[in-house]
Amino acid sequence: xxxxxxxxxxxxxxxxxxxxxxxxxxxxxxxxxxxxxxxxxxxxxxxxxxxxxxxxxxxxxxxxxxxxxxxxxxxxxxxxxxxxxxxxxxxxxxxxxxxxxxxxxxxxxxxxxxxxxxxxxxxxxxxxxxxxxxxxxxxxxxxxxxxxxxxxxxxxxxxxxxxxxxxxxxxxxxxxxxxxxxxxxxxxxxxxxxxxxxxxxxxxxxxxxxxxxxxxxxxxxxxxxxxxxxxxxxxxxxxxxxxxxxxxxxxxxxxxxxxxxxxxxxxxxxxxxxxxxxxxxxxxxxxxxxxxxxxxxxxxxxxxxxxxxxxxx
Amino acid sequence: xxxxxxxxxxxxxxxxxxxxxxxxxxxxxxxxxxxxxxxxxxxxxxxxxxxxxxxxxxxxxxxxxxxxxxxxxxxxxxxxxxxxxxxxxxxxxxxxxxxxxxxxxxxxxxxxxxxxxxxxxxxxxxxxxxxxxxxxxxxxxxxxxxxxxxxxxxxxxxxxxxxxxxxxxxxxxxxxxxxxxxxxxxxxxxxxxxxxxxxxxxxxxxxxxxxxxxxxxxxxxxxxxxxxxxxxxxxxxxxxxxxxxxxxxxxxxxxxxxxxxxxxxxxxxxxxxxxxxxxxxxxxxxxxxxxxxxxxxxxxxxxxxxxxxxxxxxxxxxxxxxxxx
Amino acid sequence: xxxxxxxxxxxxxxxxxxxxxxxxxxxxxxxxxxxxxxxxxxxxxxxxxxxxxxxxxxxxxxxxxxxxxxxxxxxxxxxxxxxxxxxxxxxxxxxxxxxxxxxxxxxxxxxxxxxxxxxxxxxxxxxxxxxxxxxxxxxxxxxxxxxxxxxxxxxxxxxxxxxxxxxxxxxxxxxxxxxxxxxxxxxxxxxxxxxxxxxxxxxxxxxxxxxxxxxxxxxxxxxxxxxxxxxxxxxxxxxxxxxxxxxxxxxxxxxxxxxxxxxxxxxxxxxxxxxxxx
Numbered sequence: 001x002x003x004x005x006x007x008x009x010x011x012x013x014x015x016x017x018x019x020x021x022x023x024x025x026x027x028x029x030x031x032x033x034x035x036x037x038x039x040x041x042x043x044x045x046x047x048x049x050x051x052x053x054x055x056x057x058x059x060x061x062x063x064x065x066x067x068x069x070x071x072x073x074x075x076x077x078x079x080x081x082x083x084x085x086x087x088x089x090x091x092x093x094x095x096x097x098x099x100x101x102x103x104x105x106x107x108x109x110x111x112x113x114x115x116x117x118x119x120x121x122x123x124x125x126x127x128x129x130x131x132x133x134x135x136x137x138x139x140x141x142x143x144x145x146x147x148x149x150x151x152x153x154x155x156x157x158x159x160x161x162x163x164x165x166x167x168x169x170x171x172x173x174x175x176x177x178x179x180x181x182x183x184x185x186x187x188x189x190x191x192x193x194x195x196x197x198x199x200x201x202x203x204x205x206x207x208x209x210x211x212x213x214x215x216x217x218x219x220x221x222x223x224x225x226x227x228x229x230x231x232x233x234x235x236x237x238x239x240x241x242x243x244x245x246x247x248x249x250x251x252x253x254x255x256x257x258x259x260x261x262x263x264x265x266x267x268x269x270x271x272x273x274x275x276x277x278x279x280x281x282x283x284x285x286x287x288x289x290x291x292x293x294x295x296x297x298x299x300x301x302x303x304x305x306x307x308x309x310x311x312x313x
Numbered sequence: 314x315x316x317x318x319x320x321x322x323x324x325x326x327x328x329x330x331x332x333x334x335x336x337x338x339x340x341x342x343x344x345x346x347x348x349x350x351x352x353x354x355x356x357x358x359x360x361x362x363x364x365x366x367x368x369x370x371x372x373x374x375x376x377x378x379x380x381x382x383x384x385x386x387x388x389x390x391x392x393x394x395x396x397x398x399x400x401x402x403x404x405x406x407x408x409x410x411x412x413x414x415x416x417x418x419x420x421x422x423x424x425x426x427x428x429x430x431x432x433x434x435x436x437x438x439x440x441x442x443x444x445x446x447x448x449x450x451x452x453x454x455x456x457x458x459x460x461x462x463x464x465x466x467x468x469x470x471x472x473x474x475x476x477x478x479x480x481x482x483x484x485x486x487x488x489x490x491x492x493x494x495x496x497x498x499x500x501x502x503x504x505x506x507x508x509x510x511x512x513x514x515x516x517x518x519x520x521x522x523x524x525x526x527x528x529x530x531x532x533x534x535x536x537x538x539x540x541x542x543x544x545x546x547x548x549x550x551x552x553x554x555x556x557x558x559x560x561x562x563x564x565x566x567x568x569x570x571x572x573x574x575x576x577x578x579x580x581x582x583x584x585x586x587x588x589x590x591x592x593x594x595x596x597x598x599x600x601x602x603x604x605x606x607x608x609x610x611x612x613x614x615x616x617x618x619x620x621x622x623x624x625x626x627x628x629x630x631x632x633x634x635x636x637x638x
Numbered sequence: 639x640x641x642x643x644x645x646x647x648x649x650x651x652x653x654x655x656x657x658x659x660x661x662x663x664x665x666x667x668x669x670x671x672x673x674x675x676x677x678x679x680x681x682x683x684x685x686x687x688x689x690x691x692x693x694x695x696x697x698x699x700x701x702x703x704x705x706x707x708x709x710x711x712x713x714x715x716x717x718x719x720x721x722x723x724x725x726x727x728x729x730x731x732x733x734x735x736x737x738x739x740x741x742x743x744x745x746x747x748x749x750x751x752x753x754x755x756x757x758x759x760x761x762x763x764x765x766x767x768x769x770x771x772x773x774x775x776x777x778x779x780x781x782x783x784x785x786x787x788x789x790x791x792x793x794x795x796x797x798x799x800x801x802x803x804x805x806x807x808x809x810x811x812x813x814x815x816x817x818x819x820x821x822x823x824x825x826x827x828x829x830x831x832x833x834x835x836x837x838x839x840x841x842x843x844x845x846x847x848x849x850x851x852x853x854x855x856x857x858x859x860x861x862x863x864x865x866x867x868x869x870x871x872x873x874x875x876x877x878x879x880x881x882x883x884x885x886x887x888x889x890x891x892x893x894x895x896x897x898x899x900x901x902x903x904x905x906x907x908x909x910x911x912x913x914x915x916x
Binding site: 017020021024028029139140142143144145146147148149151152154155159246247248250251254255258259269270273274276281285288289291292293296 | 760765771773775776856879883886889
């Protein structure tokens, strides 16, 4: 199979997946115990209000009809209207997208840098003091709640230095960048331990590999072996970790947005959940699910370029 | 003899706490210019480790505890660090061609990388030289195959790529660590023929490690028989094969199936070679030896000349097999 | 697992590694503090006293009081009774269900395997923790909905683990031998295969508990987990954040409680893993 055919196949596979995701998103409302319209309106709502909600969400129609209507509207960029603010859901998502993308991008870059550096250091010093120390830090890192790490960074870095805002997204590019540094660092501290575990193990195995011995035998330096050979294998591990961990990453992102009061999608989701604003919850859930799907897809395509053997399978 | 590469007192130690354990050594080897030295022994005899130690490529947990490595430079033998030999004077061909190539790089790129490092030329020039090297090691249609990934090549072609990588360094000494063990018999013969051709054309000197005596007979000018980390018999191949003096060498030769009389009894050697922890004071082969006597347990015998051009480390080498009790 | 441990003990095997012993000590300390702590501390964890709010540490209130005048140390300790049982339960149900499904899929293969594997794929294609957040929303905040939602998403890991282990064990000799003697499949699976797959599952369970306690506290931090006034570490961190400048320990201490617990349990899991492999 050629690579282009593989990519095409992967693209086609996402279509039923997205359809399945939309079913789950629709189903969310229906797992609410009792009358969903009443649940959204709240106990205090009048019968008319509840009826109006029912009408608005199309709950009086069959599930299939609701589904077709939702998918049809979604394809035209219409995800419904917030039951609280009356604002279109797509508009809310559009307004809230930037901080989330900043956080995820900066956080991801920082996680990969941190994980690579620590893993190489640990693997090169296998079973020595540095390896044990980094291993211990990794275990502790896995046990720290991300939001608490963020608060500790506020306490220990932002408050004493005054160099970083303690909340909000700042103004302009530099403002955004300054405001995202601590959240991104928090993200990296929360996410990199899992990456480090996988990457260190892979590097330790690679250093025992015959081709590393051969590269040494032909006189390549350790840094060349790392930069030209091991880096490719490490990239595959990292991209797989990003793909597998993207769900937890988004969740960590939501928690960090709340910690640093970043006006992103996660904050909007938490608010919508608290206010039982169903169309917004549905819209943001769908957006994150699509994001996850595309990250999986992107990771597979990336892998197919680096690892020639994936295309075979 | 005109020495090109000389190893004396090489000892490989296990990095363990407590008592020192040395799975290999002390070992002395010498390689003359344009010569092929065969090292033969059962698996676990330390022949592969010896080879790896010469380039400082011992696996984790093992290190070179003692010994001197000297290489010819301007007519003299000069001492040098094994790491410094890599990619200059000494090349390596390993056992598993499948594992020796980075699966994430195209084979042309793997060779070009070595060329570039060695010759310091541009990338395009290195790529062209890589194709040229592929042609020299007998890979058909090298321009096309340079774009192949390692997994797209057969075992024999992969081994040829490994050889091309070693040639890219312009080494004059090639260490071959069971280069044909993982290959089919027909491919094996082709690779041996290639190594012989290259040896003549480029005046390479080889150290060839294998457990296959027939192969040694075919390719090696001189042979060193290793047992439990020590050389027990060494000399010109013909002389050793014609009149083996060490009981272990004899047993090895007796264990070869004879093509002419397949019905003749094979005589496998009873028991297994000892691990480094089991090395005693005396001759390490004594527990398995049919000729062992009280003198054998007293101490490890040194190599001594037999007069027939060979050297043997056995107190009973003068006795023939028939004298065995 | 008990059988394996007993077997090791009989053999006079190596003692537990240091990691596992440290982990075990930490875990025991938490459990003892959770059981006896509240009896020894004289304060009601939920009793508010606005006049005594935000007091610094003193002889009476060793860690001071929180923003509603409740004894902070008492709340820190009482929260063990909330976070630990919920986390252990939230990982327990997925373990039982996931292991059962995975074992069935691995042992019988064919249709059972296809159904379980595809369902696992679908769950994994989702941003599971966001899904969990929304599920808790749909079911209403609280411990029960958290456990239900956790079960819906977390069974997948156990199922994959059990499936792989069972498929590996199934081909081993002693299972073949049991089959030859004519034991029914169900008996072979429950008495021969599963007990051998159990140690890895229990080790995975421990690391899953660490994850669950973090997710639970995160949801509470976001306001959709355990509801006030119940003492819960994540909630306490959220409540302490506004007083970071003046009363930093209100946010710091509950996080330390989480971190030390998670580290202890991870060390125990790692140590046991090393021990069983050695």
